[in-house]
Amino acid sequence: MPAKFVEEFASELINVRAVTELNAALSCAAVRLGFDHFALSLELRSQSRASPGLLLHDYPEEWASVYTGFDLAGQDPVRRASDKSFTGFTWDRMEELIPLTRGDRQMLSVGRECGIGDGYTVPRHLPGMARGTCSFVVHPRNHLPHRLLAAAEIIGALALSCALALEEEEPESPGPVLTDRQRECLLWTARGKTAAETAMILGIGIETVNQHLKMSRERYQVHCKQALIVSALFDGLIGFSDIIRWRGTG
Amino acid sequence: MPAKFVEEFASELINVRAVTELNAALSCAAVRLGFDHFALSLELRSQSRASPGLLLHDYPEEWASVYTGFDLAGQDPVRRASDKSFTGFTWDRMEELIPLTRGDRQMLSVGRECGIGDGYTVPRHLPGMARGTCSFVVHPRNHLPHRLLAAAEIIGALALSCALALEEEEPESPGPVLTDRQRECLLWTARGKTAAETAMILGIGIETVNQHLKMSRERYQVHCKQALIVSALFDGLIGFSDIIRWRGTG
DNA sequence: GGTCGTATCCCCAATTCTTGGTATATGGCT
DNA sequence: AGCCATATACCAAGAATTGGGGATACGACC
Numbered sequence: 001m002p003a004k005f006v007e008e009f010a011s012e013l014i015n016v017r018a019v020t021e022l023n024a025a026l027s028c029a030a031v032r033l034g035f036d037h038f039a040l041s042l043e044l045r046s047q048s049r050a051s052p053g054l055l056l057h058d059y060p061e062e063w064a065s066v067y068t069g070f071d072l073a074g075q076d077p078v079r080r081a082s083d084k085s086f087t088g089f090t091w092d093r094m095e096e097l098i099p100l101t102r103g104d105r106q107m108l109s110v111g112r113e114c115g116i117g118d119g120y121t122v123p124r125h126l127p128g129m130a131r132g133t134c135s136f137v138v139h140p141r142n143h144l145p146h147r148l149l150a151a152a153e154i155i156g157a158l159a160l161s162c163a164l165a166l167e168e169e170e171p172e173s174p175g176p177v178l179t180d181r182q183r184e185c186l187l188w189t190a191r192g193k194t195a196a197e198t199a200m201i202l203g204i205g206i207e208t209v210n211q212h213l214k215m216s217r218e219r220y221q222v223h224c225k226q227a228l229i230v231s232a233l234f235d236g237l238i239g240f241s242d243i244i245r246w247r248g249t250g
Numbered sequence: 251m252p253a254k255f256v257e258e259f260a261s262e263l264i265n266v267r268a269v270t271e272l273n274a275a276l277s278c279a280a281v282r283l284g285f286d287h288f289a290l291s292l293e294l295r296s297q298s299r300a301s302p303g304l305l306l307h308d309y310p311e312e313w314a315s316v317y318t319g320f321d322l323a324g325q326d327p328v329r330r331a332s333d334k335s336f337t338g339f340t341w342d343r344m345e346e347l348i349p350l351t352r353g354d355r356q357m358l359s360v361g362r363e364c365g366i367g368d369g370y371t372v373p374r375h376l377p378g379m380a381r382g383t384c385s386f387v388v389h390p391r392n393h394l395p396h397r398l399l400a401a402a403e404i405i406g407a408l409a410l411s412c413a414l415a416l417e418e419e420e421p422e423s424p425g426p427v428l429t430d431r432q433r434e435c436l437l438w439t440a441r442g443k444t445a446a447e448t449a450m451i452l453g454i455g456i457e458t459v460n461q462h463l464k465m466s467r468e469r470y471q472v473h474c475k476q477a478l479i480v481s482a483l484f485d486g487l488i489g490f491s492d493i494i495r496w497r498g499t500g
Numbered sequence: 501g502g503t504c505g506t507a508t509c510c511c512c513a514a515t516t517c518t519t520g521g522t523a524t525a526t527g528g529c530t
Numbered sequence: 531a532g533c534c535a536t537a538t539a540c541c542a543a544g545a546a547t548t549g550g551g552g553a554t555a556c557g558a559c560c
Contacts, residue, residue, distance in 0.1 A: 080489035086374040087407045098486030103430035124336040125375040157337045192477035227442035
């Protein structure tokens, strides 16, 4: 009866005023659902001040310290898979979402040695504002409570909403806006064209293209076109479907 | 017992191969949950007019035609609220998410005249890839099935996932897999580092970094790092969360 | 009328990237 | 033992980018 757990958790969240209370409620909910651990991470995207984000978990100390190493290296496949799914996913099906490198598998293997077996991760994104994941994890010797994954999905989402409400305060500033020409140049650059090629395509001078890209980099406050493209993609200023089609044909 | 509805819907979705089937399944699920209508919209990130996205609904004809006018004018408050919430929300609580203008209220009012009363909207975002909402709506004379909103949340999310899978051109071959070193170099490059900086960070030679990037480009059959980064981002080998965090903190 | 943003074009120096090579060592697999 | 993938390192030539300078023109706004 997942509804019971969900309602219990929801009523607990109403009283939550600090992250420590959320932590306690989540830890309790994880156990009640049949999991051994939980982990919640929330990153707010505010250019104004560097907020390190929120990270709550009750992982074994051993794993927590090892994990940060993997995470700093950008080696967390769960994080990547979270960018690919609307709904929660079990870790054993991650390969359907993203390719796993050898290092990814090694990380999962090390995790199992530290008591981190299978898991269920609830991802949520608010474009330009926030991104968060809430994971529920079982010990390698235990099995996921498949009957309660729907409840875990709801509870994870509620926890993320609660965390967002706790961490969020200021209205976000609108991202940099580029002019049409700047965006056009950026698009062709993202498609792999050089400035010279872009100039020919658009029928303008090479230096003009460079100038537009220069201005675009200034707007986004980055110093190279890699970062420019990544930023614009993340903002939604350009989309993959704008780019990918041109990959082979160019 | 929401679990029953969720399981029924999930098992129906497994067989869905076309949007018309998804439409039928959703329409049926909406009624079973106690709603009168549903609406699902999915936008894949591409400004090209070629793919206008997906819109499924069983709204009264009357409302459907009026709505497009509001939507084209960017006057849909539900759409705006969807950018602010991790979880589904009932329309009567929209004002907690966004300020409602006079035009917004007018639109909701016109909706009621057309048989569109209160509703529950499930929003989902994948940064740089897709955005979607799935709404369940009751007639003005009916009340929302509050007991089943958790089920609606799950079912809405499943429907969006299904729609995403349908629109995303299933025949995805597993993309080229890079070695860990190649991926590390690629990651730091995507974070805006030059080969020299990456070499220093990883404690290896500049030319080694260039070699790894060279091999990576070969794997993806591209000839510049912009395209390499876009390709790796697109198939999930690296994720925005791996990159964006490093933009401000250096 | 003056200012500002946009779009267009130009130059230049320093740095970086791309592409073509070659080479050694290690570990896994058969 | 032999093969293959991987990681490491180096060289060199040519193309491309990056960050400084400029300039002209047009339209919007106050």
